[in-house]
Amino acid sequence: MLHKVHHIAIICSNYEVSKSFYTEILGLEVVREVYREERKSFKLDLALNGQYILELFSFPNPPKRPSRPEATGLRHLAFEVEDLEKTIAHCSCLHIPAEPIRVDEFTQKRFTFIADPDDLPIEFYEK
Template sequence: MNNLTKIHHIAIIASDYQKSKIFYTEVLGLTVLREVYREARQSYKLDLALDGEYIIELFSFPNPPARPSRPEATGLRHLAFEVGDLDATIQELTNHGVVAEPVRVDEFTRKRFTFIADPDDLPIEFYER
């Protein structure tokens, strides 16, 4: 398929929309592009950007089923963000009460990375540039 140009967005369904909205906007610092309430679906849809680039759709739905989200579960393994300074990122997360796993080193690239969990336990990786 030669027509692919980039990933357009990633969709996430939150069990607690307000809690996840705060996490993705205030903790991770993503920017709100648009927020709509879809009455027919009883669902919010929040479009979020990183550096002006649309990347995440955050949804709420009434009573969504739980999904395994451990990194080795079948399906999407994790969401990863590139960061310039991993130590500064971990400190910012700590300031927001978010606990990061111990820092690891990629055995092939020798780059450092860590994981956290979003409010629904979705693994999020921070990979140092």
């Protein structure tokens, strides 16, 4: 029945700040950007390594997303990375703090978290 994950949609509170975070800091590529006048909403389609994966939306006055304590719904967005230290250093240079590195008890792989501009947890999981 299911073939693959087609995309993930995120609603942001500040479109320009989030667009910059996902494109300039995380390096996602812009596929398409449209402004939908009837909704007063931007929609930004983003790809990773040529694969369409993320839609970033803006809407007027969206409610704040609870991240802590953890709430029902999407818990976090995870990206596989080649080198965890290099990824953390990149974020640190941009004044984005990372949590301490942890080890997945089942896979023995290392991972950490940062937060996007709206406090959505972003996980970096080492390949």
